[in-house]
Amino acid sequence: MDKDAFFWMVQDGHLPTPKAAETLGIRILSVDGDEGVIEVSFEATEAFTNPTGNVQGGFLAAMLDDTMGPALASTLKKDEFAPTLNLNVSFYAPARIGTLLGRGRVTRRGGQVCFLSGELEQAGKIVAAATASALIRKL
Numbered sequence: 001m002d003k004d005a006f007f008w009m010v011q012d013g014h015l016p017t018p019k020a021a022e023t024l025g026i027r028i029l030s031v032d033g034d035e036g037v038i039e040v041s042f043e044a045t046e047a048f049t050n051p052t053g054n055v056q057g058g059f060l061a062a063m064l065d066d067t068m069g070p071a072l073a074s075t076l077k078k079d080e081f082a083p084t085l086n087l088n089v090s091f092y093a094p095a096r097i098g099t100l101l102g103r104g105r106v107t108r109r110g111g112q113v114c115f116l117s118g119e120l121e122q123a124g125k126i127v128a129a130a131t132a133s134a135l136i137r138k139l
Contacts, residue, residue, distance in 0.1 A: 001033035007073035033074035036106030055095040064130040067102030068116035082134040
């Protein structure tokens with residue numbers, strides 16, 4: 001865990017929260033940079049809803065990406081970043097306006113390619129889950 005890396009500089013208040021994460025209302029609840037696991041919350045607003053009043057799936061996918069990505073980012077060095085290569089999302093139940101809990105983890109980390117998984121929960125029910133892969137690169 002490199003405290004000079006981007007993720008930790010944001011956590012320590014030395015850099016601003018990325019705008020996309022800010023839009024999603026992210027809050028980091030717990031993180032273990034040694035294990036590559038994270039728990040976050042998001043605040044879904046009315047602006048995120050589809051015509052039926054549920055949170056549109058694209059916002060849920062973005063929340064999952066912003067759950068798993070930081071789990072990996074917490075393990076990176078100062079000169080590394082890790083763009084998502086693919087994102088596979090499964091939707092299980094409608095999500096409503098309000099708080100969603102995200103849990104993400106690095107399931108396997110290779111030399112450059114990493115595999116991630118995560119889920120979003122609302123009112124004690126998993127509403128969506130995802131897997132992803134990311135590529136570690138040097139700045």
